[in-house]
Amino acid sequence: MNGAPSQHIAVVGAGLLGRLTAWRLARLGLAVDLFEAGSLRDTPKAAAFTAAAMISPLSEVVDSERLIYDMGLASLDLWPLFLQQLSEGLSQPLQPASYREDGSLVVAHQQDSALLQQFAERLQFHLGNATEHSQWLQQNQLRELEPDLAGFHRGLLLPREAHIDNHALLTQLLTALQQLNVNCFERTPINNVNAHYIDTGTQKREYDWVIDCRGFGAKSDIKDLRGVRGEVLWVETGEIELQRPVRFMHPKYKLYVVPKPNRQFIIGATEIESEDLSPISLRSTLELSSALYALNPAFAEARVLRSDVNLRPSLIDNRPRIVTKPGLLRANGLHRHGYLLAPVVVENLVALITQQHPFSFADTLIEAQA
Ligand SMILES: Cc1cc2nc3c(=O)[nH]c(=O)nc-3n(C[C@H](O)[C@H](O)[C@H](O)COP(=O)(O)OP(=O)(O)OC[C@H]3O[C@@H](n4cnc5c(N)ncnc54)[C@H](O)[C@@H]3O)c2cc1C
Missing domain, CATH: 3.30.9.10 (D-Amino Acid Oxidase, subunit A, domain 2)
Structure with a gap:
């Protein structure tokens, strides 16, 4: 990793993208604060909890486009690795049956x-x-x-399709975050999400990077959401x-x-x-x-x-998008493809923060803003 491990990151939104991103970054030794508007355990608000959590590149291409299939296959390759790494540090990891790739x-x-x-x-x-x-x-x-x-x-x-027990996954990600000393703030809505800082309403907090993972909650900042x-x-x-x-x-x-x-x-x-x-x-x-x-x-x-x-x-094209400018990344637009595409989106976020080589599909996903 070329990026300085001492970087301090705020992730806003603890749904699918937020939890996965915070976990990937914390594993690399970065200091991460995670802010969630709702509760982290009881009746969470994220679409991630409502989802059926199928990872279905074939079924989804029928009503979308080839890109979704290609990105979905790349995510299918990443999920088993993610789950293996997640279980390594946990005393009660996901049972193998909780992620099934049998079509x-x-x-x-x-x-x-x-x-x-x-x-x-x-x-x-x-x-x-x-x-x-x-x-x-x-x-x-x-x-x-x-x-x-x-x-x-x-x-x-x-x-070549899979499904996952998403409630178990999301709960285990939270446990992993706590074990990795991520500061998790629940019932803390952040409506002021900016390059290098967030405003909690009572306090302005500064960071090297702010990552906006608020899903639909980012509507006021993303015009076609x-x-x-x-x-x-x-x-x-x-x-x-x-x-x-x-x-x-x-x-x-x-x-x-x-x-x-x-x-x-x-x-x-x-x-x-x-x-x-x-x-x-x-x-x-x-x-x-x-x-x-x-x-x-x-x-x-x-x-x-x-x-x-x-x-x-x-988003308008039903594709995911990462908008980037110095100090701020906004990742959104997972539409009906959250579990299908999240690993690829998250690996792109991590590559941007750590200044690694761009991950697959970076050209399609990332939009730079001045
Ligand atoms: C009925 C249904 C079925 C689905 N089935 C599937 C499926 O089978 N397969 C699949 O791949 N995808 C599926 N999806 C899609 C998937 O759930 C979403 O694409 C995915 O959850 C989006 O992830 P996200 O992290 O962007 O948003 P979310 O998971 O919604 O997380 C956003 C988080 O940000 C928080 N937040 C919002 N505003 C603020 C704020 N101001 N401050 C702090 N936190 C804030 C929210 O409370 C939430 O926790 C389904 C979705 C639905 C609704």
Whole structure:
């Protein structure tokens, strides 16, 4: 590392980017202060906690662009390394099952099979020969992989996709930060985020670098930042077992079900161009639960544990961006791709602070300001 280890850094926002960035920098010996508007443990406000936490470059390219896929693959390579390094210093690290890279499935009922076909064609459109990236499964193969999807005649397996227990990850990152002597300030909203200093409202604090990771909370400082509302349901049942995320194609909605620890599942997600953070609507509750029921009627007896609503921090092109000027980095725009892209964004932030060679995708991600 060329950058001086004695640098003092403020990271503002303790969601996905904030926690990961603070941890990567603290590991290198830099002095880091982390400021969070909400609570760090109880009902945190970050979209990072609402997310289903799929790391799905293939599914996401279908509705976005090739760049998201390429960056997503680079992140997929980084996650196992990050998790290994995180667990090294922790007494109770993430269990291996909490990060699983055994693909995801896309299914549709027979009457909607055109939607599944279209998904496969769009994959091919973006990536060329889709057979390298996906595999058609007939009913018996599907049943072998996921016995509780026996009602479907065929499905598409996307092998190079992963999912993570994000609540465990975010909690463990906080523990690691405390072990690395990062000063973590909760319930401390910072609305004045500047080059070389922040203003807490009662105090001006100076730093070598300030890193703005406030997600949607940075709206007043980033003119094309918008929030995209997402609603999810959490259910619990012992009747169904799934090993991997399942996307369900339906004429009215495209939804996913992601298995979580303790027989829980997250069902999501709506994508609404609105910055409304009020509770989940009746319509969304019905759509999400009927999709679940259509996936397997045994979900009917599942217990609904809770719903959650949050805003995806999104820029005009739905790409992430790091705006840099001396003493200030603003990283934002992870949109629906937080877990998919965060490692690449974070490694670019670290390279900027430590003056290492630019990390992959720096040309696309970084925008310099005078
Ligand atoms: C329903 C839903 C499902 C999703 N599913 C997935 C998925 O499966 N896969 C995937 O890759 N991505 C998913 N995402 C997207 C992902 O959650 C986001 O892209 C990611 O969390 C953005 O990270 P961030 O750190 O920029 O923002 P956040 O995680 O939102 O963190 C921002 C933090 O900054 C804090 N903050 C805000 N203002 C201030 C202030 N003034 N002072 C101090 N702190 C402040 C906030 O309280 C928050 O803790 C999903 C999002 C939603 C809403």
